[in-house]
Structure formats: structure tokens, C-alpha cells
Amino acid sequence: MNKATEANFDGLVGPTHNYSGLSFGNVASFSNSAKPSNPKAAAKQGLIKMKALADMGFLQGVLAPHERPHISTLRKLGFTGSDAAILEKAAKQAPKLLAAVSSASCMWTANAATVSPSGDTQDGKVHFTPANLVNKFHRSIEHETTGTILQATFNSEKHFVHHPALPSVDHFGDEGAANHTRFCHDYGEQGIEFFVYGMEAFNHAAPKPAKFPARHTLEASQAIARLHGLHKNGVTTNQVVYAQQNPDMIDAGVFHNDVIAVGNRNAHFYHQEAFLDSAKMKQDLLNAWGDRASKFHLIEVPSSAVSVEDCIQSYLFNSQLLSRGENDMVLVVPGECESNSAVWAYLNELVSSHQSPIKAVKVFDLKQSMSNGGGPACLRLRVALTQAEQAAVNPATLMTDTLFETLNNWVEKHYRDELNEKNLADPQLLIESRTALDELTKILALGSVYDFQR
Numbered sequence: 001m002n003k004a005t006e007a008n009f010d011g012l013v014g015p016t017h018n019y020s021g022l023s024f025g026n027v028a029s030f031s032n033s034a035k036p037s038n039p040k041a042a043a044k045q046g047l048i049k050m051k052a053l054a055d056m057g058f059l060q061g062v063l064a065p066h067e068r069p070h071i072s073t074l075r076k077l078g079f080t081g082s083d084a085a086i087l088e089k090a091a092k093q094a095p096k097l098l099a100a101v102s103s104a105s106c107m108w109t110a111n112a113a114t115v116s117p118s119g120d121t122q123d124g125k126v127h128f129t130p131a132n133l134v135n136k137f138h139r140s141i142e143h144e145t146t147g148t149i150l151q152a153t154f155n156s157e158k159h160f161v162h163h164p165a166l167p168s169v170d171h172f173g174d175e176g177a178a179n180h181t182r183f184c185h186d187y188g189e190q191g192i193e194f195f196v197y198g199m200e201a202f203n204h205a206a207p208k209p210a211k212f213p214a215r216h217t218l219e220a221s222q223a224i225a226r227l228h229g230l231h232k233n234g235v236t237t238n239q240v241v242y243a244q245q246n247p248d249m250i251d252a253g254v255f256h257n258d259v260i261a262v263g264n265r266n267a268h269f270y271h272q273e274a275f276l277d278s279a280k281m282k283q284d285l286l287n288a289w290g291d292r293a294s295k296f297h298l299i300e301v302p303s304s305a306v307s308v309e310d311c312i313q314s315y316l317f318n319s320q321l322l323s324r325g326e327n328d329m330v331l332v333v334p335g336e337c338e339s340n341s342a343v344w345a346y347l348n349e350l351v352s353s354h355q356s357p358i359k360a361v362k363v364f365d366l367k368q369s370m371s372n373g374g375g376p377a378c379l380r381l382r383v384a385l386t387q388a389e390q391a392a393v394n395p396a397t398l399m400t401d402t403l404f405e406t407l408n409n410w411v412e413k414h415y416r417d418e419l420n421e422k423n424l425a426d427p428q429l430l431i432e433s434r435t436a437l438d439e440l441t442k443i444l445a446l447g448s449v450y451d452f453q454r
Contacts, residue, residue: 002118002188002386002388003188003386003387004117004119004186004187004188004384004386004387004389005059005187005384005385005390006187006264006322006323006383006384007058007060007383007384007385007393008058008059008060008320008322008380008381008382008383009060009063009381009383009397010049010050010060010061010062010063010109010379010380011065011106011109011379011381012046012047012062012064012107012407012440013039013042013065013104013107013368013369014043014065014066014104014433015065015068015104015415015416015433015437016039016068016069016103016104016419016424016429016433017037017038017039017042017368017419018037018099018103018420018421018423018424019035019036019037019371019421020096020099020100020102020103020421035371036419036420037368037371037418038368038417038418038419039104039416039417039419040411040412040416040417041417042107042368043411044408045364045365045366045367046107046366046369047408048365049332049364049366049376050062050399050404051399051404052362052364053320053322053332054400054404056322056324056330057324058322059385059398060398061383061393061397061399062397062398062399062403062407063109063112063149063381064437064440064441064444064449065106065440066106066142066145066146066450067145067433067434067437067450067452068101068103068433069087069098069102069429069430069433070102070141070451071083071087071430071451072451074086074098074101083427083430084430087424087427087430088425090425091424091425098425099138099421099424101141102424103138103139105136105139105142106142106145106146107369107374107379108369108374108379109378109379109380110176110177110178110378110381111131111175111177111178111256111378112131112142112146112150112176112177113128113129113130113131113146113177113381114128114129114131114174114180115127115128115177115382116193116224116228116230117182117383117384117385118159118389119184119187119188119189119190119384120182120190120191120193120230120239121161121229121230122229122230122231123229125158125161126159126160126161126385127160127163127227127228127229128147128150128154128161128162129165129174129224129227129228130144130146130150130163131175131177132166132167132172132173133176134169134170134172134173135170135173135175135213135215140168143165144165145449145450147164147165149446149449152394152446152447153393153394153397153446154383154394155392155394156392158392159388159389159392163228166220166224170201170217171201171202172201172217172219172220173198173215173217173220174216174217174220174221174224175216175256176381177381178256178257178258178378179195179196179197179198179216179245180193180195180196180221180224181194181263182263182382182384183263183265183266183268183285183288183289183296184265184266185265185266185292186265187265188384188386190239191239192239192285192288192289193239193241194241194243194263194268195221195224195241195242195243196216196221196242196243196245196261196275197216197220197243197244198213198214198215198216198217198244198247199214199217199218199244199247200217200218200219201217201218207247208247209247209250209251210247210251211250212250212255214245214247214250215255216256221242225240238284238287238288239288241281241284241285241288243275243276243280243284244276244277245260245274245276246273246274246275246276247276248273249271249273249308252308252312253312254274254312257274258318259315259317259318260274260311261317262317262318262319262377263321264321264322264323266295266297267296267297267321267329267358268285268296268297268299269301269317269331269358270299270300270301270317271306271308272303273303273308297355297356299356301316301346305342305346306342306343306346310340310342311343313336314334314336314339315333315334315336315337315370315375315376316333316337316340316346316347317377318334318374318375318378319331319333319334319376320376320377320380321358324359327357328357328359329357329359329360330359330360330361330362331347331351331358331360331361331362332361332362332364332376333347333361333362333363333364333375333376334363334365334367334370334375334376335365336370336375337361337363338363347361364376366379394444394445394446395445396443396444396446397444397446403443406443407443410436410439410440410443413436414432414433414435414436415436416429434450438450438452441453
């Protein structure tokens, strides 16, 4: 077995971070629409979390934001003229479209891709597939740039395989690692890849939500498993487990599984109402875990302790579950958990329990991200890497004291303190954003990853 570690690659918040209420089904996104945002504070809050995790000994990387407003998309949709003229026309004719192509939603890199470590794949390489995010227009335009940035970050053909996104149709709706986790004894050995879906696209008789959309399909998860080689002779093994979200929870505002469950190594931390068939989910995971099932922790939070509403308000489960050692995990949560009395009481009881592998809770202020519907788990893409694979990662993207200082200075230089939806038509904002990103690609040694650089 190759010794491996799990890295967290966080999305750096982009200069156009704003609240436009673009994500139907995401309660926070909708409820905070039209409020002014603070891009500078948002980026610095994210950087503080990245640096803190690096200081705790975790491997921490940075993924660059995308070019926004995305003029190329507006040109594809019929707007013509100079960049400034296109912004002016879009603001007058289609202001919500302008808001969509200005979204900084790529900051939530849990949705960026699905990643299968080399311990799980037939060819022994790390596989990446960018998520098509087809359910939301403002996110569906991300996957090409996401793929380019991932290739610039993980740029060794010897160790990494990069797939294009799945077809951009509802049947293969793919929301990436927000609905995927991995369980394992050690990061370098074969693990259990756990795919959670909202609906079956080709089975109209199967359960699905009635109010909000099921963004992720079973068929998308099955396609990812095939692409990543998580099978033998074309048949997926019991190391691949599928489970359906509870449709009622999607209708309550649980738009991704990572809003109501999180897993790591031998621990699955989830709400009792998270899954359509909890008994089957538990049995499938225990069967996949095998002979050592007694060492697999199923931590089911009852509704009597924490309501679904409290889960959504606090983002208790949209947390990072990180291993410090054998049965010694730390849970990284947003400040909203501490201010919710039911959630905070539960967490204090959890860490004091001798049976729980979760021994500590770390709280971070992520209000700018939280106000748009994204907590600690949304902000990171997990990538398990062997020592050889880690050495092949673009070193300029890995968090250090120097990079932290450089990026903070970069944010201070280029970002605004306040942004409203009406500011998105300002040609100067586009110039500011492009100037910042052009400088960032040099800091992170990415090359020319943006349309405007080519």
C-alpha cells in the first residue's frame, strides 16, 4: 500500500462575489438576494481557513476563481460589440443573465469535480471529472474552465487522468463531490466510493422531490464510476455504493447531500432523515467495509436532537471532517453552528463521547460564503494523494506562509469592499477582475487558463 494523505483544495473567492439569489432550492442564497456583498472579506475569510488547516498539518491547496463577468458566454448568447457595450446591453436587456454570468459560485469547489484516488481505480491513477452542474445556468458554464484549472494544478499524465464533463442534460445532472464521499482504512488503499443521488432520470416511477429540483442523477454517478474505472470487467464492485437522498429533504432545502451528511475514512456523520432508505444505506456500507465492520462509525443525528431546519440554518453537516490520527478526527464548522443552541449542545456532547472518533470542533467565520449558501465543505475539493502524486502537484498552488501573505496582499490590492447587483455592469469591474486574475495565474503558475488571456 502506498502511503497517502488527503489534501483539501479550496476555491479562492472571486472578485465578483455577490448575492443575486441565483440558486433555486438553496434557502440562504434566495433569502439574501439583493443584499450587498463584500468580496474582499469573503476572500480573506476563505484564506484564513486554508491557512489554519495548513498550520494544523493538513495538505492544503488553492484553486483559482473563474473570469467573471463571463463575456464569452454573453457573446454566445447574441450580445455584440466591445466588452463595455456588451455589459451595457446585458444590463438593460437581461439583468438576471448578467448576474448569472457574473456569479463567483466556482468558489464552492465541492461542486467542481468528482475525484477518485489511485487506490480505487483500475489504472492506479487519480481521476478527475468536472461536474456539468447543468441544473443551474450560472454554474453550467463553469466546467470547461474548471477542467483547465484542474489540469494546470494536477499536470502529470503519469499520475492524473482528466475527463471532460458528462453531457450537459438533466439525465446526467452531476453536482460533483457535494454528493460523493469516500470511506477507507487508509487513504492509500482501496476505499469505498459513496455516491448519493437525488433521482433516477430514466425511471419515472422512482421517488423524486416535488418542490425543488433533484440536481444529481443516479445515471450520472454510474457514468462517473465507469469513467474512473471503479469496476472489474465492466461491473461495479461492492466498493461502489449508491444511495438516494430523501426527496422530502431536498424539498426542505437540502439541495446537496453535503448539507445533511459528511464522511471521512471510517466515519459517516449524517442526519437520520438524510436518506430515502437509511437501513439499506447502512447495510450496503457495512457490507462494503467487510470483516472490520465493527470499526466503521455510523453517527446518525436524530431529529429529536437537531431538527432539519437547524441543520440547514447552521450547516452542521456542511463541515470538514479531517483525520488527525487513528480514530481522532476534527470537525471544521461555520460560526453559525456555535450560535445555534441545539447544534452546539449536540456537538459538545458528540466530542465528549468515548465512542465518537470526532474529538474536536474548530469554528470559522465564513459569513460571506454562508450568506450565499456555502459552508466549509462547499469550499473544498478533497483529493487523496500518494507521496509521488503529491510531488507531481503544481507546487505553486499549495498553501504556505509565503503564499498566504502573497494572496492576502493580492486580495487587498484588487478586491472591492462592497458589491451590489447593479455594479456588475460596470466595465471597470471587468477590468479589475481580469487584471487580478492575470496576476493570479502568475502567482499560482497556471499559465493561460482564461479566455481573455488567449
